[in-house]
Amino acid sequence: xxxxxxxxxxxxxxxxxxxxxxxxxxxxxxxxxxxxxxxxxxxxxxxxxxxxxxxxxxxxxxxxxxxxxxxxxxxxxxxxxxxxxxxxxxxxxxxxxxxxxxxxxxxxxxxxxxxxxxxxxxxxxxxxxxxxxxxxxxxxxxxxxxxxxxxxxxxxxxxxxxxxxxxxxxxxxxxxxxxxxxxxxxxxxxxxxxxxxxxxxxxxxxxxxxxxxxxxxxxxxxxxxxxxxxxxxxxxxxxxxxxxxxxxxxxxxxxxxxxxxxxxxxxxxxxxxxxxxxxxxxxxxxxxxxxxxxxxxxxxxxxxxxxxxxxxxxxxxxxxxxxxxxxxxxxxxxxxxxxxxxxxxxxxxxxxxxxxxxxxxxxxxxxxxxxxxxxxxxxxxxxxxxxxxxxxxxxxxxxxxxxxxxxxxxxxxxxxxxxxxxxxxxxxxxxxxxxxxxxxxxxxxxxxxxxxxxxxxxxxxxxxxxxxxxxxxxxxxxxxxxxxxxxxxxxxxxxxxxxxxxxxxx
Numbered sequence: 197x198x199x200x201x202x203x204x205x206x207x208x209x210x211x212x213x214x215x216x217x218x219x220x221x222x223x224x225x226x227x228x229x230x231x232x233x234x235x236x237x238x239x240x241x242x243x244x245x246x247x248x249x250x251x252x253x254x255x256x257x258x259x260x261x262x263x264x265x266x267x268x269x270x271x272x273x274x275x276x277x278x279x280x281x282x283x284x285x286x287x288x289x290x291x292x293x294x295x296x297x298x299x300x301x302x303x304x305x306x307x308x309x310x311x312x313x314x315x316x317x318x319x320x321x322x323x324x325x326x327x328x329x330x331x332x333x334x335x336x337x338x339x340x341x342x343x344x345x346x347x348x349x350x351x352x353x354x355x356x357x358x359x360x361x362x363x364x365x366x367x368x369x370x371x372x373x374x375x376x377x378x379x380x381x382x383x384x385x386x387x388x389x390x391x392x393x394x395x396x397x398x399x400x401x402x403x404x405x406x407x408x409x410x411x412x413x414x415x416x417x418x419x420x421x422x423x424x425x426x427x428x429x430x431x432x433x434x435x436x437x438x439x440x441x442x443x444x445x446x447x448x449x450x451x452x453x454x455x456x457x458x459x460x461x462x463x464x465x466x467x468x469x470x471x472x473x474x475x476x477x478x479x480x481x482x483x484x485x486x487x488x489x490x491x492x493x494x495x496x497x498x499x500x501x502x503x504x505x506x507x508x509x510x511x512x513x514x515x516x517x518x519x520x521x522x523x524x525x526x527x528x529x530x531x532x533x534x535x536x537x538x539x540x541x542x543x544x545x546x547x548x549x550x551x552x553x554x555x556x557x558x559x560x561x562x563x564x565x566x567x568x569x570x571x572x573x574x575x576x577x578x579x580x581x582x583x584x585x586x587x588x589x590x591x592x593x594x595x596x597x598x599x600x601x602x603x604x605x606x607x608x609x610x611x612x613x614x615x616x617x618x619x620x621x622x623x624x625x626x627x628x629x630x631x632x633x634x635x636x637x638x639x640x641x642x643x644x645x646x647x648x649x650x651x652x653x654x655x656x657x658x659x660x661x662x663x664x665x666x667x668x669x670x671x672x673x674x675x676x677x678x679x680x681x682x683x684x685x686x687x688x689x690x691x692x693x694x695x696x697x698x699x700x701x702x
Contacts, residue, residue: 276672277636277702278597279406281399282541282552284580286572287380288425288559291606291621292629293335294569297367297650298348302334302608310609314651321374323562323611324622330609332649333619336566345640352573355581361640362584362593363631364700368644368653371604371625371660376425376560379603379625382660384431386689393435393680395664396551398689399671400441402678406548409506411444411499413551414544419448419532420575422558422568432553436682438492440499443553446540448532452511456503464504471497510543523586525578538579542586545596550671559602563612563620584633593634597670601630608649627653630663636670638702661694669696 293299310330324330339348343361356363373379378388385392393401396413405412415432432443446452458464475494482490513529513536520539521528527535534556541552556576561568580600587593605628606621613619627646633639645655665675668689675694679686 272672273674273677274669274672276670277595278634278670279595280545280548280550280552281597281599281667281671282545282554282583283395283599284538284576284583284601285380285383285553285555286559286576286600286602287427287555287557288376288561289379289602289604289606289623289628290559290572291335291561291565291569292367292627292646292650293606293608293621294337294352294565295350295573296348296365296629296631297646298339298350299334299608299648299650300339301648302332305332306334307331307614310649310651314647314649316652318626319374321623324607324609327611330607331614332608333610333614333621336617337570343640345642347640347642350573352570353577355578359581359584359633362588362633364633364637364639365629365631365642366644366658366663366697366700367627367629367642367646368656369601369605369628369630369658369660369663370653371628373604374623374625376603376623379623380425380427380431383603385435386661386664386691390428390430391435392687393437393441393689394432394443395667395689396432396443396553397434397437397441398678399551399668399673401437401680402668402673403550403671406550409499409502410510410544410547410549411503412549413441413443414549414553415443415445416537416540416552416554417445417447418534418537418554418556418575420527420530420534421556422571424558424560427555427557431555436687437680438488440492440495443551446507446511448536452507453503456500456507458504467501471501506547510547511540513539513543520586524582527575528579534576535579535582538583539586542583542590542592545587545592546590561606561620562622564618565606565620566617587634595635597635597637597667598633599630599667600632602628604628605650608651624651626651632700636702637700641700643697643700656699658697659693661690662697664690665694666697666700670701 308331310332315330335350338351340351341347342349342357345361347360347363347365349357349360371379371382373382373388381390382388384394400412413432417427429445432445434442444453447454451457458467474497478490478494481487482494516539524539525535527533528539530536534554537554541554544552556572558572559569584593584598587596587598604623604625607624609622610619611622627650643656644653644658646652647654668675668678675688675690675696679688681687
């Protein structure tokens with residue numbers, strides 16, 4: 197008995213290949229080969245879109261699923277307007293009152309309590325619920341109309357005001373989540389609870405890569421931002437999708453991607469040979485167990501090897517002329533700042549990275565808002581506008597989508613004490629402002645309206661899931677058809693919700 201037991205455990209480590217060969221029955225053979233041959237034929241019809249331009253590269257390309265899903269995903273569902281996205285995530289919840297949602301009527305109401313007819317008993321955070329009153333406070337910053345579109349923009353955003361005719365400003369976003377972690381997780385993954393794939397991972401899974409030497413989904417976090425609300429790597433995680441689709445964070449400093457460089461004293465010549473042997477071992481394991489994660493691992497090792505040369509190349513901003521640094525502003529020569537990350541984002545987009553996401557923390561102004569938001573705008577306004585101008589003059593804006601926004605808005609009432617030049621604002625998920633620019637959206641328009649208190653939406657509400665559906669649509673993906681089966685049910689980014697906001701499409 198004990199001998200038999202020992203034999204079993206040995207077989208788990210080193211599988212007996214005979215039963216595997218025997219179990220490869222007629223049906224399996226026909227399914228595998230007919231789909232396989234079909235995929236190869238279809239690949240050649242689609243100008244090798246299925247396998248990348250270099251013909252069938254089965255190891256890295258089939259890593260993201262079986263041939264059937266490859267075929268389904270090789271065909272865009274709708275004609276894509278955008279080839280790539282840069283998403284400027286203003287983490288913490290920027291106030292719409294101090295940026296884009298101008299409410300001049302509030303000046304007559306300073307200090308008055310928010311009317312019950314406006315609040316309608318809606319949920320407050322634990323921070324506001326204890327306040328005796330909810331005193332209305334307008335912005336202390338001036339607004340003026342800009343551009344041909346005569347769009348009202350705050351004096352805190354003079355550079356953004358210069359590109360306002362390129363923007364599609366949406367004032368009617370809303371979310372269910374009232375606290376940071378659920379709200380930012382909801383924007384990124386379509387669910388308030390962690391564990392689902394992020395939007396960049398879905399796009400990577402659905403569309404694959406246009407640059408075989410860089411990840412499809414790259415994340416940059418500003419080092420010069422106030423660390424008010426934490427960010428977690430799971431916000432750009434792959435959830436239950438194969439690991440090759442997770443976002444890769446590029447950092448400033450000598451190791452932009454952790455664990456990518458060779459150890460000291462190692463010249464790297466043997467690495468290619470080591471990878472080839474490793475691939476053979478992994479391929480054996482994949483053949484024996486059929487675990488798709490093994491394929492994903494092979495693809496990631498290969499990508500890491502190629503990134504050893506491609507990453508230092510793209511991170512080097514030394515060849516940029518002085519006027520480019522001047523355009524992006526004073527921080528742009530200091531790697532890792534928001535300004536430098538905007539410039540790096542342009543370089544990544546030029547190299548056809550599909551999804552670049554910048555995170556800038558520090559927009560959570562519960563107190564000291566006027567001073568706090570002025571600092572945030574100073575750090576981000578010029579580089580953001582420069583990115584749009586730079587993409588435009590290089591002919592990249594027409595097929596690049598730029599997105600700007602946070603996880604929710606702020607309240608019309610002051611949280612804490614209200615003085616002539618100081619106030620704070622609490623979280624407000626009922627309405628807030630974001631903007632998009634570039635590929636596939638109408639330029640120089642404002643969509644959606646809020647009431648006099650920017651508390652409720654009065655026209656054209658846009659839910660987070662609608663926003664996600666629209667983003668996917670612009671990339672050529674029907675959000676209802678991009679599915680992934682996991683634990684017995686089919687999942688999608690928008691769950692069972694979301695509709696494309698057709699009115700903002702060009």
